Every structure is written in structure tokens, then in C-alpha cells.
Amino acid sequence: MQLKKKTIMVLALSLSILSQGMVVHAAKEEGYKFKPEGNGKWMTGEYHAHTYQSDDASxxxxxxxDHGFQEYNLDWIAISDHLRTSTRDEDGNAIAGGPIPLSQGLAQYQVPGIKQLQAAGKYKNKIIFSGFEWDMPTYxxxxxxxxxxxxxxExxxxxxxxxxxxxxxxxESLFDPADVANWNKQGSRAFTTREDARMALAWLEKNYRNSSYALLNHPSRKTVYTIADIRDFNNMAPNVVFGMEGMPGNQMEPDRGGLNLTTPENRTYGGADFMIAKVxxxxxxxxxxxxxxxxFTNSDSHFEISENRLYxxxxxxxxxxxxxxxIQGQDMQSVLDGMRSGKSFSVFGDLINAxxxxxxxxxxxxxxxxDLHVKKGTPIEITIRFKSPKKNNNGDAVKVDHVDLIAGDVIGKAQPGTAAYSKSTNDSTKVVKRFTSKDxxxxxxxxxVITYRxxxxxxxxxxxxxxxxxxxxAGETSNGNxxxxxxxxxxDHEMRFAEINKRNYSDLWFYSNPIFVSVDSKPNKHGNHSEQK
Structure with a gap:
């Protein structure tokens, strides 16, 4: 009888520990072998860099x-010049006859330029693509x-x-008349209103749902998006609008990331947009x-330091x-499939490289x-494995001080027209465990290796x-945030450049994309989990 009581007490204690969560870092974890899902490999890249074909780039x-592939060893780059008129070609030469649409500039200069470089033997086994950066109407x-x-x-x-x-x-005169006649039969032009913005995203979803992306760049820079807007975009084009540049480029600007308005929501926090930095x-x-x-993150590269060394x-x-x-493949479609899958993480300053x-x-x-689908009350195990390079691109030794495991409840999609649709917070979200080198x-x-149950x-x-x-x-973090x-x-310009760089490399972060856990409910496509009963 006493043995039964002791056994019950041990089981109760074990369940109590599991319900609160616990860290396991016993010696046996050193032999743990992580088995990734599917065939593929980790690849590094970005989709937001500019050339001379953007008039504000140099x-x-x-x-x-050359810098992205040969010096910093990226695997893929999507150029993203402004979808405006171009006055220069890919090498900075003035275009005869005046400005042309970017799409024409891509066809005449950028794409042939890329193919010519590849034909000369450069960038072998690298993926290069020509995207663009669109000025979304009113946004x-x-x-x-x-x-x-x-x-x-073609x-x-x-x-x-x-x-x-x-x-x-x-x-209209800048486009081929035969194309214009054909396009006008398919629909009207739309480039002014909020509704026009939505029409463009819906057009991408309808025509290129599996072969296009539209990701929000530096989303808080002008504080023009409400969360209801983002929900609208994702609702109408879930295959296309599946993310944002939560860790913006332009990190060499005096206002880190170029977010320079006065509201707290408009600034960066550890270089990250407030939209992801705020738990x-x-x-x-x-x-x-x-x-x-x-x-995602990007460079938003236009220039590092201007030629006159003023900016x-x-x-x-x-x-x-x-x-x-x-990524499972060796072309831009494979990159897009990988990005859309969410199996990715983003890093500043090579804080981690795996x-x-x-x-x-x-x-x-x-x-x-x-998404892991389990029954209610099921024990689950969270495994985190990471490592850092010996030095980053600034020549600094890098070391992770701590890793936060953040969790929030999933309660189902908010419906348009309700108060929940405009709510921009998740009150259930919290840091459930902070891991240091002791863990x-x-x-x-x-x-x-960290294991948490x-x-x-x-x-x-x-x-x-x-x-x-x-x-x-002091001045950097408070309670880990x-x-x-x-x-x-x-x-002094040179002192400012040096101090900006020092600021950035002394304040490094990485963010992972999430893993969902569904309990007693089957998730619908695009993560529409059923509400808990």
C-alpha cells in the first residue's frame, strides 16, 4: 500500500513538472540527432537590394x-529595384531617350546583364532573380x-x-500598344486608392498564386498599416502576402533601419520592427x-556610405x-516555396549560422x-539546436547570451467588422522560458542543444x-526585451559611420518563425485553427 502511494506521488510530481515545462540538458542530449523534414538544405539569401536602376541607389x-555572393557567400539574391521609371542602366549609364518603365529596364538591361555575367562563369550554383519594390497605393x-x-x-x-x-x-505611351490593348480587355488600371492596392494583391493571387510573392517592406516606417490592413491583404492573397520584413535593412542609417518618426511604434528595437520586437x-x-x-530580413542595399562620404x-x-x-531545389521557384513554408529564421550580424x-x-x-496535431494533455518536447561562427563579418567573436522561447494562444481568425479584427495585440503571448548557457x-x-518539455x-x-x-x-535591454x-x-561623418557600425554589431538578434501546436482540432489551410471549446 505504501509502495502504491509512493508511486502515485512520483507520477503526480512528474505530471506537475511537465505541465509547468522543464528544461532537459542531461549528457544524453549530446548524442541527439535532429532529423529535418523532407529533402533539401539551408540556403541564405535576400529579396531586397537595389542597383543603379533605382534612382536613389549608387x-x-x-x-x-559580387559582394553578396563572393564576399558574403549568399546562395540567392532577388534584386528589388523600385517599380518606377529608370534613368540609368544596371551599370549607371544614362539611358538614351530618357526614362523608361522599370519592367522595360529589366528586360533590356538587368536580365541580360545577369545572363552575361553567368555566361562569363560568375556566380556558379547561385540563384539570381529580378523582383521589384512597388509603391503600394496609399501604403x-x-x-x-x-x-x-x-x-x-518572355x-x-x-x-x-x-x-x-x-x-x-x-x-500608357511607355508600353507596347498591342500589350496595352490586350491588357485593357482583361481589366482596368488601378493605382490610386486603398481599394486599388487590394485589387493588385488579388490580381497576383488569381494569376500567380503559386509563383509570386508580395512581402511588406519596413512595415512600420511610415505607420500607414493597421493590423486590419494586414489581415485584409493576407485574407485575399494568402499564397502571395505571407510575410513582412520584420528585421528591416538600411541598418547603417543614423535612425537604425531608417525608421525615424517620433512614435514608439515607428522605431526599431534591437534593429527589429516594433511589429515583431514587441512580445x-x-x-x-x-x-x-x-x-x-x-x-524575414534584408539589406535594403542602396549604398553603404555615399561617394561624397556624407551619408x-x-x-x-x-x-x-x-x-x-x-530550400528543396536550385531555382527561384524553390526559394519561393521555401519562404512560403515558413521554415526559415533571420539573423543580424551572424549571431548564429545554424x-x-x-x-x-x-x-x-x-x-x-x-503544425503538430496532438490530443489534449499530450506531453510534447521542444528541441532547439543552434551554433555560431567563430567570427562575424565585422571580425568580432560572437556568442549568444540567451535564447527566449515565446508562446501564445491560437484562438482562430478574427472576422472583418469585429473589434478583434482591429486588435493589434495578443495578450496571451509571453516568454515561457529563457535559456542561458547553463541550460x-x-x-x-x-x-x-536545449530540450524543453x-x-x-x-x-x-x-x-x-x-x-x-x-x-x-543599460540603454539596450530591459528584462530581456x-x-x-x-x-x-x-x-563628424567618419566618426558617425564608425559609431553606427559599432552600435549595430554590439546589438545582435535572431528571430525564428513559429511552430504551431493544435490540440483536438484539425488546422485548416493557411493556419486557420479552430477555436478551443
Whole structure:
């Protein structure tokens, strides 16, 4: 009888520990082998870099590609010049006859320039694509790519030209009359109102739902988006509008990331947009609906330091910001499929260069962007494996101080017209566990390994963030949360450039995309989890 009581007490204690969550870092974890889902590999890249074909940039196509691929070893780059008129070609030469639409500039200069460089033997085994940055009517910049077949094919170039005709204010006379006649039969032009913006996104979803993307760049820069807008965009084009540049480029600007208005929502925090930096903020509100809406980073490269050495803007592609995405293939469509899957994480300053993040129960598992479906009360195990390079591109030794496991409840999609549809917070979101070096062991492959166990009691998501900073660093962090980035305002230009760079490399972060856990409910496509009963 006493033995039975003792056994019951032990079981009760074990369940109590599981329900609260616990960290496991026993020696046996050093031998743990992570098994990724599907065939593929981690690849680094970005979709937001400019050349001379953007009038506010001062770098050639080859300079962008040389730095991104040869110096910083990216695997893929999507050029993203402004969808405006271009006055220069890819090398900075003036275009005879005056400005032309960007789509024409891509066809005449950028795409042939890329093919010529590749034919000369440059960038072997690298993926290059020509996207563009659209001025979305009444809103902000959107990074868009329309693949529509093989890179540089007539169908893909024609699709960009049609988009530019339909959804910008370019003069009709700048386009081929036969194309214009055909396009006018298919629909009217729309480039002025909020409704026009939505029409463009719906057009992409209808015509290129599996072969295009439209991702919100520096979303808080002008505070023009409400969360209701983002929900609208994702609702009408879920395959196309599946994420945002939550870790913006232009990190060399005095106002980090170029976010320089006076409201707290407009600033960066540890270089990240407020939408993702705030625990329980906009991103968490979207994830709390079960939306498949992901975070990315980019360089937004225009120039690092201006030729007259008066201004600074952004780093080269891959120099400071990287997206790591699990990609199955060797073309831009494969990159897009990987991005849309959510199996990716984003990093500043090479804080980490590898991350495995998994939730599992028995033989069932889910990784970033995935969904683990289990019964209520099921024990689940969260495994985190990461490592850092010996030095980053600034020549600094890098070390993660702590990793936060963040969780929030998933309660189903908010309905248009309700108060919930305009709510930009998720009150359930919190840091459920903070891991330091005391909580991880290094395995034989050089990964730091953390295992955390808990019980699935409701629909939730889990995501990660990590930093090189301590939990309470004056001017930088408070209780582990990043503080607002101050403007680096030094009159001497060279001193200012150096201080900006020092500021950025002393304040490094990474963010993972989430993993969903569904309890006693089957998730619908695009993460529309059923509400808990």
C-alpha cells in the first residue's frame, strides 16, 4: 500500500513538472540527432537590394552580386529595384531617350546583364532573380516577385510589365500598344486608392498564386498599416502576402533601419520592427489567429556610405542581415516555396549560422512553419539546436547570451467588422522560458542543444528569439526585451559611420518563425485553427 502511494506521488510530481515545462540538458542530449523534414538544405539569401536602376541607389548590378555572393557567400539574391521609371542602366549609364518603365529596364538591361555575367562563369550554383519594390497605393513599399516560368523568359518579363501598367501611374505611351490593348480587355488600371492596392494583391493571387510573392517592406516606417490592413491583404492573397520584413535593412542609417518618426511604434528595437520586437504585438496577434505569416530580413542595399562620404544607408547583401531558408531545389521557384513554408529564421550580424527548432511527440514532429496535431494533455518536447561562427563579418567573436522561447494562444481568425479584427495585440503571448548557457550542452557537431518539455493543453504557437546582450543592459535591454534604438547623431561623418557600425554589431538578434501546436482540432489551410471549446 505504501509502495502504491509512493508511486502515485512520483507520477503526480512528474505530471506537475511537465505541465509547468522543464528544461532537459542531461549528457544524453549530446548524442541527439535532429532529423529535418523532407529533402533539401539551408540556403541564405535576400529579396531586397537595389542597383543603379533605382534612382536613389549608387551601386551596379555586378557590385551587388559580387559582394553578396563572393564576399558574403549568399546562395540567392532577388534584386528589388523600385517599380518606377529608370534613368540609368544596371551599370549607371544614362539611358538614351530618357526614362523608361522599370519592367522595360529589366528586360533590356538587368536580365541580360545577369545572363552575361553567368555566361562569363560568375556566380556558379547561385540563384539570381529580378523582383521589384512597388509603391503600394496609399501604403508603403512591397517587395514583389513574379516568377512565371524560367528566369528571364518572355512570360515572366511580360507579367512584370503588365503589373506595372495596371498598378502604377506610368504613362500608357511607355508600353507596347498591342500589350496595352490586350491588357485593357482583361481589366482596368488601378493605382490610386486603398481599394486599388487590394485589387493588385488579388490580381497576383488569381494569376500567380503559386509563383509570386508580395512581402511588406519596413512595415512600420511610415505607420500607414493597421493590423486590419494586414489581415485584409493576407485574407485575399494568402499564397502571395505571407510575410513582412520584420528585421528591416538600411541598418547603417543614423535612425537604425531608417525608421525615424517620433512614435514608439515607428522605431526599431534591437534593429527589429516594433511589429515583431514587441512580445504580444502585431506579429503575435497575427500568429494568434493561426495565420501563416512569416518574418524575414534584408539589406535594403542602396549604398553603404555615399561617394561624397556624407551619408550612410545600408550594408551589402549578406554583410549584416541573412535569411536562412530550407530550400528543396536550385531555382527561384524553390526559394519561393521555401519562404512560403515558413521554415526559415533571420539573423543580424551572424549571431548564429545554424538553427534547428522542432516540437515533437513520439514519432510526430513539426518544424518552423509547421503544425503538430496532438490530443489534449499530450506531453510534447521542444528541441532547439543552434551554433555560431567563430567570427562575424565585422571580425568580432560572437556568442549568444540567451535564447527566449515565446508562446501564445491560437484562438482562430478574427472576422472583418469585429473589434478583434482591429486588435493589434495578443495578450496571451509571453516568454515561457529563457535559456542561458547553463541550460544547453554542446554536441559533437558543435551545436548547443536545449530540450524543453511541457504538455499541450490548448492551441498554441512557439517561436524563438536570441541575442548577444544580457537581460538588463543599460540603454539596450530591459528584462530581456530590446529597448528603442536611439538615433546616432554625430556631426563628424567618419566618426558617425564608425559609431553606427559599432552600435549595430554590439546589438545582435535572431528571430525564428513559429511552430504551431493544435490540440483536438484539425488546422485548416493557411493556419486557420479552430477555436478551443
Amino acid at each position: 551601386q551596379s548590378l555586378q557590385e551587388v552580386l 508603403e513599399h512591397v517587395g514583389i516577385g513574379i516568377i512565371a516560368g524560367k528566369f528571364g523568359s 512570360s515572366s518579363l511580360k507579367a512584370v510589365s503588365q503589373f506595372e501598367y495596371l498598378f502604377t501611374n506610368r504613362e 504580444g504585438g502585431v506579429w503575435d496577434a497575427l500568429l494568434g489567429e493561426g495565420r501563416e505569416f512569416w518574418n 550612410s544607408s545600408g550594408y551589402w547583401p549578406g554583410q549584416y542581415a541573412k535569411n536562412y531558408t530550407w 538553427l534547428d527548432f522542432q516540437v515533437r511527440h513520439g514519432n510526430k514532429q513539426a518544424e518552423m512553419g509547421g 544547453w550542452k554542446t554536441d559533437r557537431d558543435g551545436y548547443n 511541457t504538455v499541450a493543453t490548448k492551441d498554441q504557437y512557439f517561436r524563438l528569439r536570441g541575442t548577444n546582450l544580457g537581460v538588463n543592459v 530590446p529597448l528603442m534604438d536611439p538615433k546616432t547623431d554625430i556631426e
